Amino acid sequence: MGPEGASRALVMSDVAARAGVSHQTVSRVINGHRNVAPGTRERVEQAIRELGYRPNTAARALVTGSTRTLGFVTVNINQYGPGQTLVGLERAARAAGYSLSVTVLDEATADAMRDAVDRFVAQSVDAVLALATYDDAAEALHAVDTPLPLVTVQSGGALEEPAVGVDQVAGARLATRHLLDLGHRTVHHVTGPADSQESRDRVEGWRAELVAAGAAVPVCVHGDWTPSSGHRAGRLLATRRREGEEVTAVFVANDQMAMGLLAAFHEEGLEAPRDVSVVGFDDLPEAPYLTPPLTTVRQDFAELGHRAVQLVLARLAGRELRLQPVPPVLLVRSSSGPVPVVSMPAGV
Template sequence: MADVAARAGVSHQTVSRVVNDHPNVAAPTRERVQRAIAELGYRPNTAARALVTGSSRTIGLITINVNQYGPAQTLIGLEEAARAAGYSLSVAILDEPGLDELQGALDRFLAQSVDAVVLHTSSSQAVEALRSLDPPVPLVAVQMGAEEVRPTVTVGQEAGARLAVAHLLGLGHATVHHVAGPAYSLEAQRRVVGWRAELTGAGAEVPEVVHGDWWPTSGYATGLALAARIAAGEVITAVFAGNDQMALGLMVALCASGLEVPGDVSVVGFDDVPEAAFYTPPLTTVRQDFAELGRRGVALVLAQLAGEDTLPDQVEPQLVVRSSTAPPRR
């Protein structure tokens, strides 16, 4: 920093103000210091700055299994929002959401002097573990719905499921079958609650839930089973899949069994993955705004760091109607 000050002809304190984006620096002076920084290739010593300011400008993120579209996009949304707020994101990806694993990741982050920690997972096991964690920095839950435990922001899973079911009932389908995600998933559980509530409120029959594993293979297996039931005479005209990947497998299986989507069976997914608009047929689905989820998650962290009171926050989902749904054949 002394070299930058000498090159720019300013004091050490002025360079520090520019590096830390302090507003009380004249524009010509700021430009001169920034030019000197670029010429010298100066990089601030974050460890030293953390000692002086008491802040590392780093947020720790604990997440589990980011090999699915939703978790991966949430991670990206959090990183972009953190970067826009002047923070970096340090990530720990766990295989299991147990207490020992979460505590270990939390301890590693505390050793790095992070300013706050975000926990992102839809596992019900993690919610129970979360009750036992008591870190000395703010801890925010994203997509967990653990309102009674920690400050949290989620997407409205129940509301999204109700949108899907209301759309299908509105087209004239007598009921809607549901291919849900894994039983341990909080997101899957809430979508089941929303699906059931919308059917019950409309006075429609509530079929038995079938659980998949989020992947197209489970949707395909369920599609073959549903096609066999239809061939045996059961009336099944509408299916709400717990995510778009299972919906894809479901539609492929129905097509392979000689059924048309949406002619014989209407299908709605959840997530709105980029490929959903290019499925055959293009998929009607419920969109989750993962970028907004990330922004609100980081906003919740910043509010906690500022000592502000916070309330549970919810990002509202949106129904995207495409060509995989239609009125049932009479």
């Protein structure tokens, strides 16, 4: 029902009449313009809520040339990091007055990426964001020529396009330095997949911190982000320890693998941090409730989404914007502690 009870669709002038402002002021509020007084903006937003007004996005697109929609394309969304990246982007886009159109590819080929971008062009999205943590996705993006502004997310700086991401190298260095500061003479590492830029960045940070400290650099144990691969890594490290290798601290490239590693250690009679200290990466919601609670490196996905949308808006406005990587944070819990004290036999 309209404001006078007539059965017709609400229009912007209805909102203007209810709020006591001009049609142009309502338009500025709806389109996110900043040059509206806070009190006026609140009156307009209240009128919109009271009337239940919904802007006609198709008509607005014809007038402004903008659908207020961003496209997001990704391949792997079944891990915590990519999933939370999507959540952070959607919230940041919504806060900026945009909606997010998502395409999840089965495989990151150039043809699949090109088809996804073509669909976004057909939808008249304003810009495209692409999750490019894996090499095949990065290579596919290089092969795609798009008329739309393109921003890559969590690429590790490997692409020429404007990119945002969490500083993976710094996060790995934080984890490794924490363990060294606890007195461990070296730190073992369970990696993610070899084709993941994030995984390689974490290896780089781990190795750089060990070298800077003059510590030995052990042979990596390779995983694939899954708890089962972390479990296999734990069994292997327990075997190395029994064979005489000094294994007192492990930095695991994500929390899901750390969960598997802790389970394997428990099965092998090793407990953290009594026998081996363990640090993960990501800060899963379950991390504080593991036994023991997991020391880990937190990625701020909300800030990542905010910076990605900032970069998109700058590109749409024709401005150059260079953003620093999002800094990670070390969260110290009970899975890490001082190097174990080995008791000496009596008489020695």
